[in-house]
Amino acid sequence: MADTLHQQQFALSRHLRDPSSHPPPPGIEERRLAIYRDLFFNNIESLLAGNFPVIRQTLGDDAWRRLVRSFYAGHRSQTPLFPEIAREFIRFLETRTGEGDPPWLRELAHYEWVELALQIADDATPPHDPRGDLLADVPVVSPFAWAMAYQWPVHRIGPDFQPDLSPPEPTLLLVRRDASHQVRFAAISPLVYRLIELLGEGRHTGAEALRQLCDEAGVDDVPALLEQGTAMLLRMRQEGTLLGTVPAAL
Numbered sequence: 546m547a548d549t550l551h552q553q554q555f556a557l558s559r560h561l562r563d564p565s566s567h568p569p570p571p572g573i574e575e576r577r578l579a580i581y582r583d584l585f586f587n588n589i590e591s592l593l594a595g596n597f598p599v600i601r602q603t604l605g606d607d608a609w610r611r612l613v614r615s616f617y618a619g620h621r622s623q624t625p626l627f628p629e630i631a632r633e634f635i636r637f638l639e640t641r642t643g644e645g646d647p648p649w650l651r652e653l654a655h656y657e658w659v660e661l662a663l664q665i666a667d668d669a670t671p672p673h674d675p676r677g678d679l680l681a682d683v684p685v686v687s688p689f690a691w692a693m694a695y696q697w698p699v700h701r702i703g704p705d706f707q708p709d710l711s712p713p714e715p716t717l718l719l720v721r722r723d724a725s726h727q728v729r730f731a732a733i734s735p736l737v738y739r740l741i742e743l744l745g746e747g748r749h750t751g752a753e754a755l756r757q758l759c760d761e762a763g764v765d766d767v768p769a770l771l772e773q774g775t776a777m778l779l780r781m782r783q784e785g786t787l788l789g790t791v792p793a794a795l
Contacts, residue, residue, distance in 0.1 A: 555695060589617050589630070596631040597657045600650070603704050615644075628665055633656050648705060651696035656718075658701035663689055663722045670788065677790025679751040679778040684744050684789075690721035690786040692733065692741040700730060723785055737777065741786070750793045751778050 548657040590613045594601045601609045620637040622630070635658055638651045668688035695716040697708065719731045733741075736758060743754040755774040756767075764770045781787040 552635070573748055583710065586617055587615070590612065592627065592630055593634055596661055597654060598636070599657055599703055603653075603702065603707060604647075612646075614777055615641075625691070628661075631661055634658075648711070649699065649702055649708065651741065652695045652697045652700045653702050657695070657697065659693065659720050660728045663691070663720060663728045664726065666722070671791075674787035675782075675789035677792075679756075679782060679787070679790060680775060681793065682750060682790035683747060683793050684751050684754075684778060684782075684790050685747070685788045686741060686745050687721065687785055687788050690719065690741075692738050692745075693718045694738065700732070719786065721786055731761055740774065742785070743779075748794070751775075751790075 584742065585603050590610065593616075594609075594611055616634055616637045620633060622633040623636075624633070635651070635654050638646070638654050666689060670688065671685055673685040674682070695718070696711045698712060698716045700716065700718060702708070717733050717735060719733045719737070719741070720728065724729050739761065740754060740758055743749055743757060744751075746784065749757065751774075752771075755778075758764075758774065759767045759770050762770075778787065
């Protein structure tokens, strides 16, 4: 009896996920099946539409629903948690090949997911001195400030802009959650991106990171860049990208 019930449940779940490929178990009224099919799919579609509004608008209703239907039918999620469904959708896109998706789709999905990920992130704030010396000590990057690099200009893609070719230079963005839990996006230069990357290693003083930046960039006017870099460190602390500092290792 238990085996029969399990088989019926398995047959029903397969049918609800992919009704075009799996018939329903016998004995269930079609009207009831239709209600369940619509309810389950529409819940997932609505959730993903809220997480990825730009993709939904850019693809259009038909292409969007086909994409969600493919995800719903074929992807096997690694977690049952609803807040993780958006991350599962990205995993699904990363495995798709030969489906004719726009070349920027994966990166745009990641860009849209970042906002949700930062909103719900609960990383512990590391110990730090909020008034520490940003040059002599080791600056501490906020766990809620992420420097992102994309091949495509994801912050510009939408219904009216769908590029076929990626630009020669990457799109570099700083995404951070401020004290009021608002997620902010800002385009940054390659030098700022590299500076955040260096500071994220947690082993360079501010002065060391700036000098390394000078060496890597082949800067001739080192004092000018150090002056500009010092001002940048102060602004980053003021805006919350940097929390403060910890003492440099002896």
